[in-house]
Amino acid sequence: MFSEIGQLIFDNEAVAKTSDFTMGLEIEMQRVDETGELSQEPYPAGAGDEQINPWITNDFLETMSEVVTPPAAHALDAMHYLYGINNALRTALSPGELLWPLSMPPRLPKDKSRIPLAKMGPKKEAYLKEWLKRHGFSEGTPCGAHINLSIDPHVFNLVYDRMHDQFDSELDLQNYLYAKIAQGFLRYRWVITYLFGASPIAEANYFDKGQGPKAPIRSIRQSSHGFGNKFTGDYTNIQQYVNRIEQGVSDGKLISDYEFHGAVRFKGNTNLKELPKTGVQYLELRMLDLDPSSSVGIRTNTLRFFRLMASYFIMSPALKPDQVNAVVERADKMNEEVSEEHPNDISKYQASARAFLQRLEMYADKIQLGPEYQEEIEDLQDRVENPLSTPSAKMITHIKNNSLTDYALRRAKHYQASALQSIRPFKGFETNRKISANDLKHELFQGSWEPDKDKDQQ
Structure with a gap:
């Protein structure tokens, strides 16, 4: 089950460190009015300045609010x-x-020119205008949940101390492990689409007439009908990842390196060219639809599952470098097939999904993870056996007149009413000052809750 690195970690009783990831979240949601139209209201003044507030900002549209959390030591902290x-x-x-709880946007106006792009400064606004010319309005509107994942430095220290003859430096090992995890998530992205896909239909005016799926599917957003540029990355190693994106910019296939929106992105140095030298600091995992059953678009158990997967990928044998692109290309095709399946149908890849979850269950048993992980695996195994229990299958029971608007508004109003009943709502963003992660923690909770430990913002 274990690779040489995995066995080393296991033998040194350091397995806990491989699941002790620092995690951050980025959750996008559209602002809408009570009828389910995109809001005409300006960016909320109480949310501070959208250009400088790192915790609440905008993405693509003025109505697309993005909540960003500081890095947290545990899923529950995040x-x-x-x-x-x-x-x-x-x-x-x-x-x-209200905040629209679905990944696919509410019904869009026929005249989309009256919906303002995000006001994020001249450089970003110029980029958004060029993106709009290339891709069209609709493709920029789906929202999702992004998970940022950072490996505990103790893992690098332990492995490099005992295997330094196999790596040029500890930074070389760091880049290798991040690439290994990325390859794992890309290889099994189709499993995530099956288990968590939650965008079965699009609302009015998203697709041009005659375009788009003819019936509900598991995930429009995770399919070729979804977000943005379809440029494929090279995840063989960090240098080839950078080379591929730079070539895309040079060839005019990408506006800039920022436009690369692969299912996984390596993050660290803001200057992409320098990333192999300065090292990957965290992964951005971009393969989750919003979960409408949660007011914040994602559940704690989902974070635990991602953490379990990432730990398993660290400990398991890596793909050979000359296999990576072929394996990822095959996985992309599988993801497309799974995303376009009807939500009520047993997946074409049910047996493969079953085998993967069984392997994760064996791994969780071997490293003695807590019962919360076992319970999550059991719930997900049930989704594999019973497609009616998947999010998209549950959602299509609420379709009326080819729309989920009534369902989404019921959810949105319930979540909004609950938020407005907060005993002590946070007002700290109104001052338009930059708030650090530590200040945010103190002002949000003021002693009512304390993370197990703090980690600096990456």
């Missing part, structure tokens, strides 16, 4: 931050405004 900042955003909304 969720505490997320709930706190999400509540702050909700309490800053204008009367009658």
Whole structure:
């Protein structure tokens, strides 16, 4: 089950460190009015300045609010931050405004020119205008949940101390392990689409007439019908990842390196060219639809599952370098097939999904993870056997007149009412000052909750 690195970690009783990831979350949601139209209200003043507030910002549209959490030591800590900042955003909304809980946008106006792009400064606005010319309005509107994942430095220290003859430096090992995890998530992205896909239909005016799926599917957003540029990355190693993106920019296939929106992105140095030298600091995992059953778009158990997967990928044998692109290309095709399956149908890849979850269950048993992980695996195994229990299958039971608007508004109004009943809503963003992660923690919770430990913002 274990690779040489995995066996070393296991023998040194350091397995816990491989699941002790620092995690951050980025959750996008559209602001809408009570009828389910994109909001005409300006960016909420109570959410601060969208150009400088790192915790509540905009993405693509003025109505697309993005909540960003500081890095947290545990899944539950990340969720505490997320709930706190999400509540702050909700309490800053204008009367009658709501946060749309679905990945696919609400019905779009036929005249899309009246919907303003995000006001994020001249450089970003110029980029958004060029993106709009290339891809069209609709493709920029789906929202999702992004998980940022950072490996505990103790893992690098332990492995390099005993295997330094196999790596040029500890930074070389660091880049290798991040690439290994990325390859794992890309290889099994189709499993995530099956288990968590939650965008079965699009609302009016998203697709041009005659375009788009003819019936509900598992995930429009995770399919070729979804977000943005379809440029494929090279995940063989960090240098080839950078080379591939730079070539895409040089060939005019990408506006800039920022436009690369692969399912996984390596993050670290803002100068992409320098990333192999300065080292990957964390992964951005971009393969989750919003979960409409949660007011914040994601559940704690989902974070635990991602953490388990990442730990398993660290400990397992790596793909050979000359296999990576072929394996990822095959996985992309599998993801497309799974994303376009009807939500009620047993997946074509049910047996493969079953085998993968069984392997994760064996791994969780071997490293003696807690019962919360076992319970999550059991729930997900049930989704594999019973497609009616998947998010998209549950959602299509609420379709009326080819729309999920009634369902989404019921959810949105319930979540908004709960937020407005907060005993002490956070008002700290109104001052338009930059708030550090430590200040945010103190002002959000003021002693009512304390993370197990703090980690600096990456």
